Amino acid sequence: MDKVLNQEEIDAMVRQARGGQAGAASQPAQQVVEPWDIRQAGQIGSEQMRAINQLHEVFARNLTQAVGAYLGIAFDCSLVSAEHLTYREFLQRLPETPYLASCDLTPVGAVAVLQLDLAVAFPVIDLLLGGEGKGGDLGREITEIEEQILESVMRIVCRELQTSWQAIALEFKYGQRESVAHAQRLMVPEEKNLCLSLEVKMEETRGTLNLAIPAVVSNALLRKISADLSYQRPRSPVEARRRIEKRLLNASFRVELSTPNLPLFLQDLADLVPGTVLSFPRSPFAPAFLGVEGVRLCSAMPVRVNSRRAARVLSVEPAPGLAGEL
Numbered sequence: 001m002d003k004v005l006n007q008e009e010i011d012a013m014v015r016q017a018r019g020g021q022a023g024a025a026s027q028p029a030q031q032v033v034e035p036w037d038i039r040q041a042g043q044i045g046s047e048q049m050r051a052i053n054q055l056h057e058v059f060a061r062n063l064t065q066a067v068g069a070y071l072g073i074a075f076d077c078s079l080v081s082a083e084h085l086t087y088r089e090f091l092q093r094l095p096e097t098p099y100l101a102s103c104d105l106t107p108v109g110a111v112a113v114l115q116l117d118l119a120v121a122f123p124v125i126d127l128l129l130g131g132e133g134k135g136g137d138l139g140r141e142i143t144e145i146e147e148q149i150l151e152s153v154m155r156i157v158c159r160e161l162q163t164s165w166q167a168i169a170l171e172f173k174y175g176q177r178e179s180v181a182h183a184q185r186l187m188v189p190e191e192k193n194l195c196l197s198l199e200v201k202m203e204e205t206r207g208t209l210n211l212a213i214p215a216v217v218s219n220a221l222l223r224k225i226s227a228d229l230s231y232q233r234p235r236s237p238v239e240a241r242r243r244i245e246k247r248l249l250n251a252s253f254r255v256e257l258s259t260p261n262l263p264l265f266l267q268d269l270a271d272l273v274p275g276t277v278l279s280f281p282r283s284p285f286a287p288a289f290l291g292v293e294g295v296r297l298c299s300a301m302p303v304r305v306n307s308r309r310a311a312r313v314l315s316v317e318p319a320p321g322l323a324g325e326l
Contacts, residue, residue, distance in 0.1 A: 048222055048225050049082065051225045052082050052194070052221075052222075052225065053079065053082055055164055056079050056082055056164065056196055056198075057078075057079050058164060059079075059160055059161065059163075059164040060077045060078050060079045060198055061077075062160045062163065062164070063077045063156070063157060063160045063198075064076055064077045064078075066156050066159075066160055067153060067156055067157075070152075070153070070156060071124065071127050071128070071133075071153075072127075073127065073133060073202065073203060074202070074203060075200070075201075075202060076200070076201040076202075077198050077199070077200050077201075077209070078198065078199050078201075079196070079197075079198055080197040080198060080199050080208070081196070081197045082194065082195070082196050082197075083194075083195050083197075084192050084193075084194065084195070085192065085193065085195045085212075086189065086190050086191060086192050086193070087187040087188060087189050087190075087191060087193055087212060088189040088190060089195075090113075090193065090195050090210070090212045091180075091183070091184060091189075093210070094115055094180075094210070095117065095118075097118060097138070097139065097140070097141060098115050098116075098117075098118075098180065099115065099116045099117075099118060099121050099142055099150070099177070100113060100114070100115050100177065100178040100179070100180065100183045101113075101114045101115075101116075101151075101154050101174065101175065101176065101177050101178060102114075102175035102176055102178050102183075102186060103158050103161075103172050103173065103174055103175055104172075104173040104174075104175045105170055105171070105172060105173075105213075105214070105217055106170075106171045106173060107171070108170070108216055108217055108220075110214045110216050110217055111175065111186050111187070111214070112172070112211060112212060112213045112214065112217070113178070113183055113186060113187070113211070113212040114154060114157060114158075114209070114210070114211050115208075115209070115210040115211075116150075116154075116200075116207070116208075116209050117200075117207030117208050117209075118136075118138045118142070118207075119135060119138060119205050119206070119207040120200045120202065120205060120206070120207035120208075120209070121142060121146075121150055121207075122134075122135045122136035122137075122138070123135050123202055123203075123204075123205050124150060124153055124202075125142075125146045125149050125150055128149050128150075128152070128153075129149065133202060133203055133204075133205075134204075135204075135205055142177075147177050151174065151177075154174055155174045157209070158172040158173065158174045159172070161211075165221065167221070167224050168217075168220050168221055168224055170217060170220075187212070187214055191214070191215055192215055193212050193213055193214050193215050193218060194212075194213045194215075194217075194218035194221075195210065195211065195212050195213075196210065196211040196213070197209075197210050198210075198211075253292050253293055254292070254293055255290065255291070255292055256290070256291045256294075257288050257289070257290050257291075257300060257302055257309075257311045258288055258289060258291065259280075259282060259286070259288045259289065260289060262280050262281065262282060263281065264278065264280070287299040287300060287301055287314050288300060288301070288302060288311075289317075290311050290313065296317065297316070297317070298313050298314070298315060298316045298317050299313075299314045299315050299317055300312055300313050300314055301314060
């Protein structure tokens with residue numbers, strides 16, 4: 001048998017429902033607060049990224065010519081990407097058995113990291129030993145002798161980097177080959193760096209050359225690029241007009257308060273002697289004209305402010321052709 005509610009029970013249920021809705025509505029929305037790390041700040045703008053890509057595309061072409069001439073084969077290097085990544089993200093993208101090398105950056109005292117795929121490293125080593133550029137066992141590490149042979153090519157990479165970054169007078173010096181464990185301590189894991197990825201193509205193989213350049217150096221390059229962009233950026237007509245107007249506000253002009261077109265008889269001028277009073281055909285209370293560099297600007301009355309002469313503007317009366325400029 002269904003239970004039948006009386007009026008008091010119905011009113012209690014309604015009050016409870018309304019109270020719950022009001023209470024839920026009155027509760028303020030909870031704000032989510034997340035810690036902010038200053039090292040995560042500073043994203044690269046589109047114009048800056050475009051300039052960085054152009055800079056390292058030139059670097060890739062120069063590296064193609066330099067290494068190709070050194071090895072005596074067709075060697076092609078092209079820029080794949082330039083990104084702002086944390087050092088941890090850079091390391092996570094490395095293969096299981098990478099070839100890593102450090103590059104000392106002077107005079108800032110920082111270190112950059114270079115990584116070359118073994119699929120490219122082994123053929124390069126084979127070529128330098130007089131072979132045909134065949135690949136080796138990608139599952140093994142590079143030996144000390146092979147490391148010394150490959151060092152000559154990495155020095156060419158550092159030299160071309162220095163040429164590309166000459167705008168901030170930075171010197172790239174090849175350091176040494178690094179183990180993965182030691183490379184993890186070369187930079188702060190959560191600090192964002194400029195990470196470059198280049199594709200390397202040889203006769204029958206291809207791989208990547210990756211570089212991580214620390215923020216202390218990449219930020220200097222970004223500031224240089226920003227300064228150059230702000231100098232070279234074409235100004236719009238409106239921006240140029242406002243720039244000129246702002247400069248004119250601090251410019252000085254010759255101003256004259258006068259009453260032109262006062263006719264006099266030549267005989268009155270010829271009879272002038274000290275003490276002569278000339279009578280002008282104009283009321284002394286009539287307004288004069290204020291002119292700037294000979295251009296009639298407005299009508300005004302001569303007044304005095306302390307020991308200085310002044311003009312009280314009565315009405316603006318622009319000359320023909322200046323109505324649209326005032």
